[in-house]
Amino acid sequence: MLGFLVRRIMVMIPTLLAISAITFVIIQLPPGDYLTTLVTELESRGEAIDQSRLQFLRETYGLDKPMIEQYFVWLGGMLTGDYGYSFEYNRPVADVVGDRMLLTIIVSFATIVFIWVVSFPIGIYSATHQYSLGDYGLTFLGFLGLATPNFLLALVLLYFANVTFGTSIGGLMDSAYIDAPWSMGKFLSVLEHLWIPVIVIGTSGTAGMIRRLRANLLDELHKQYVVTARAKGLSPGKVLWKYPLRMAINPFIADIGNLLPQIVSGAAVVSIVLSLPTTGPMLLDALRSQDMYLAGSFLMFLALLTVVGVFLSDLALAALDPRIRLEGGATR
Secondary structure, three states: OHHHHHHHHHHHHHHHHHHHHHHHHHHHOOOOOHHHHHHHHHHHOOOOOOHHHHHHHHHHHOOOOOHHHHHHHHHHHHHOOOOOEEOOOOEEHHHHHHHHHHHHHHHHHHHHHHHHHHHHHHHHHHHHOOOOHHHHHHHHHHHHHHHOOHHHHHHHHHHHHHHHHOOOOOOOOOHHHOOOOOOHHHHHHHHHHHHHHHHHHHHHHHHHHHHHHHHHHHHHHOOHHHHHHHHOOOOHHHHHHHOHHHHHOHHHHHOHHHHHHHHHHHOHHHHHHHOOOOHHHHHHHHHHHOOHHHHHHHHHHHHHHHHHHHHHHHHHHHHHOOOOOOOOOOOO
């Protein structure tokens, strides 16, 4: 086990380095840089451009240096906790993404909990009550959740929350707490506003997981070892929980590495519709304006989530399924 952990950590380091290089190159591929975009915007508005100040900004931010030198400066800063400077916000990247990153983690964690808590009971019920009235009804709801666009559901729930509960859902907290330090009142305000984005973002993931869990569990329930366990007199509950369910959820455990970054990056449209102060809209703005250090920090955060998620899923699979051996080698 210890050898497996060491090997995986040693693989994670060069993987993240390779991703950082690819990310930096992709961000630099569009012609120009942030200052070029700024000049174009000023010219479209008919404003004068001070070329000496423009050159000073290029030298200050290192935009006049070769790409390889800019990359190593950025990478060295990230390794020491300096994520660069956001040109658009005129602030260090760490200051810009501080609260947004925390709120993104809160929304993402709550969405993952929502998906698993809702989908597992429904998926198990549908598989164990195949072709029943409840199975048909839940299947219909699952297809409805997959077919409904998230932004449309967000608009419907915005109206529903305002009319039914009198809650104005715009952002993740009341306006009085936006720039205020964290307190119990701010935390309760976040909880009051949190249920709308969690339901909207988690609906499609919940519907998809229900269908996959139902299919996997039905496949396991018809295998010979389940029939043998039933013939030996084991109770239906013990037969279900001890073997088939553990095998059926293997794909979901393995999918943790993809689930984490998908929730963070895939909620950008919903965040725009609901005016959520999360990282999705800021990432889109950073890519449009070529704010390379801000965009690069976000993309590296998503890469780190993917690598760490895959690592955690491998550990969970090894603990869940005894057929998976971490030591490697041939079985004798």
